Amino acid sequence: MKYISTRGSAPALDFEGVTLAGLASDGGLYVPEAWPQFSEHEIAAMSGLSYVELAVRVMTPFVEGSLTVEELRDLCTRAYGRFSHAAVTPLVQLDQQQWILELFHGPTLAFKDVALQLLGRLFEHFLKQSDDHLTIVGATSGDTGSAAIDAVAGRERVDIFMLHPKGRVSDVQRRQMTTVRAPNVHNLAIEGSFDDAQAMVKRMFNDDAMAASRGGEYRISAVNSINWARLMAQVVYYFAAALQMGAPRRKVAFSVPTGNFGDVFAGYVAAQMGLPIEKLIVATNVNDILHRALATGDYSAGTVTPTAAPSMDIQVSSNFERLLFDLGGRDGAAMAEQMRGFEASKAMQLTNAQREGAARLFASARVDQAGMANAMTWANEQCGYVLDPHTAIGFQAAREAGIAASTPVVTLATAHPAKFPDAVERATGMRPSLPTRVGDLFERTEAFEELPGEYEAVADYVSKHATPSS
Numbered sequence: 001m002k003y004i005s006t007r008g009s010a011p012a013l014d015f016e017g018v019t020l021a022g023l024a025s026d027g028g029l030y031v032p033e034a035w036p037q038f039s040e041h042e043i044a045a046m047s048g049l050s051y052v053e054l055a056v057r058v059m060t061p062f063v064e065g066s067l068t069v070e071e072l073r074d075l076c077t078r079a080y081g082r083f084s085h086a087a088v089t090p091l092v093q094l095d096q097q098q099w100i101l102e103l104f105h106g107p108t109l110a111f112k113d114v115a116l117q118l119l120g121r122l123f124e125h126f127l128k129q130s131d132d133h134l135t136i137v138g139a140t141s142g143d144t145g146s147a148a149i150d151a152v153a154g155r156e157r158v159d160i161f162m163l164h165p166k167g168r169v170s171d172v173q174r175r176q177m178t179t180v181r182a183p184n185v186h187n188l189a190i191e192g193s194f195d196d197a198q199a200m201v202k203r204m205f206n207d208d209a210m211a212a213s214r215g216g217e218y219r220i221s222a223v224n225s226i227n228w229a230r231l232m233a234q235v236v237y238y239f240a241a242a243l244q245m246g247a248p249r250r251k252v253a254f255s256v257p258t259g260n261f262g263d264v265f266a267g268y269v270a271a272q273m274g275l276p277i278e279k280l281i282v283a284t285n286v287n288d289i290l291h292r293a294l295a296t297g298d299y300s301a302g303t304v305t306p307t308a309a310p311s312m313d314i315q316v317s318s319n320f321e322r323l324l325f326d327l328g329g330r331d332g333a334a335m336a337e338q339m340r341g342f343e344a345s346k347a348m349q350l351t352n353a354q355r356e357g358a359a360r361l362f363a364s365a366r367v368d369q370a371g372m373a374n375a376m377t378w379a380n381e382q383c384g385y386v387l388d389p390h391t392a393i394g395f396q397a398a399r400e401a402g403i404a405a406s407t408p409v410v411t412l413a414t415a416h417p418a419k420f421p422d423a424v425e426r427a428t429g430m431r432p433s434l435p436t437r438v439g440d441l442f443e444r445t446e447a448f449e450e451l452p453g454e455y456e457a458v459a460d461y462v463s464k465h466a467t468p469s470s
């Protein structure tokens with residue numbers, strides 16, 4: 001399997017290459033040269049497989065040439081062995097039509113663990129072969145940070161520098177990052193928003209003084225969903241849920257609380273591979289750039305408004321570029337031009353082909369604070385089920401989407417409610433407690449560095465603490 005950049009001028013790489021590179025050297029994102037396809041018969045044959053065996057079946061075409069099936073199986077067995085539920089991503093039924101796909105049974109209680117437990121092991125596997133050192137630079141609005149730190153803390157050949165927007169993540173989220181004490185973990189609290197942090201991360205990949213790929217000292221890589229391996233691992237749970245709901249004979253709709261467009265893009269990939277998906281509902285909070293883009297074609301970033309669903313407080317959604325590239329006929333030069341325009345003005349219009357292509361599979365909704373609270377209250381009172389604020393946004397969008405009653409709608413539950421106890425208590429009157437495996441979080445000591453929201457300060461910190469590439 002070869003991967004190409006959405007901006008057309010970076011070299012094509014194999015799976016190992018894109019995993020270690022993170023972002024393409026032309027500033028684009030890597031996508032497979034062609035989508036692997038499964039026939040209806042092949043999808044039917046996946047029914048009843050364990051999560052690990054399903055993961056191996058779905059991901060094998062993407063890793064061909066870089067991992068053997070046995071190596072992939074071993075990595076998946078170890079990654080998903082750390083989940084507290086035997087099904088890894090269990091489904092829960094809330095009413096006749098509405099289902100919840102619980103993605104929060106990993107070590108840090110958010111869907112990020114599904115991909116990052118695997119990615120940490122992929123880094124280790126590939127670095128052992130090349131005997132090199134990796135400098136991971138990531139941005140987090142709360143969940144990627146803790147999941148990535150858990151996945152790489154204490155591992156040899158890797159340093160991780162995780163930027164979070166100071167004061168804009170929940171206390172649980174912050175402590176899950178800052179109480180991990182390992183010499184290779186560096187937490188940086190940055191003035192500004194997640195978008196500011198993400199922009200600094202992307203800039204470092206193109207910094208001649210930093211990135212080894214451009215003559216600098218450090219082999220920089222990504223744990224954010226700009227890294228293809230993140231998305232690949234997330235495709236698996238769409239198959240897992242749809243198979244349980246009767247795929248390939250029956251279509252399923254998914255509602256996805258969305259920020260950086262990674263999780264829902266994994267659903268798009270599943271559909272391209274042959275999984276029968278009725279609709280992908282893109283659910284945003286009031287930071288609604290994706291809803292506006294899908295509803296009107298206007299992709300223009302405003303300022304970020306802090307909300308009770310902080311992980312979705314994002315206005316520049318990295319993975320949207322992957323969708324626009326695919327829908328726009330995979331024209332790298334045209335995509336590079338479109339993104340140059342967006343980077344200069346923070347606004348762009350989707351082309352007709354991009355709008356029409358998106359409308360075939362995607363619907364979207366913007367859910368405000370009242371809608372979110374309403375969903376949390378309804379689920380608690382009617383079903384005795386506690387939703388976290390992000391999942392509540394997805395669930396509210398699912399209920400409003402007008403999907404035919406005969407089609408099941410699965411909302412992705414992206415985080416455990418105990419990560420956001422204040423918001424849950426406000427909506428439901430009950431305060432969810434942390435699962436015992438993270439129970440002493442508030443007794444642990446925190447350590448993090450506070451930096452201004454300036455690229456130079458971050459680059460200086462990284463260059464003083466990272467290990468150069470060999």
Ligand SMILES: Cc1ncc(COP(=O)(O)O)c(C=O)c1O
Pocket residue numbers: 110111142143144225257258259260261262263264311312390391414415
């Ligand atoms: C709990 C939670 N829900 C939803 C999202 C949005 O997912 P994505 O950025 O893949 O669209 C995030 C962050 O990414 C998150 O942490």
Ligand SMILES: N[C@@H](CCOP(=O)(O)O)C(=O)O
Pocket residue numbers: 139140141142143144145194223224225226259260262311312
């Ligand atoms: N919501 C994320 C933001 C980063 O998104 P990613 O999926 O690209 O890593 C977070 O919680 O950090």
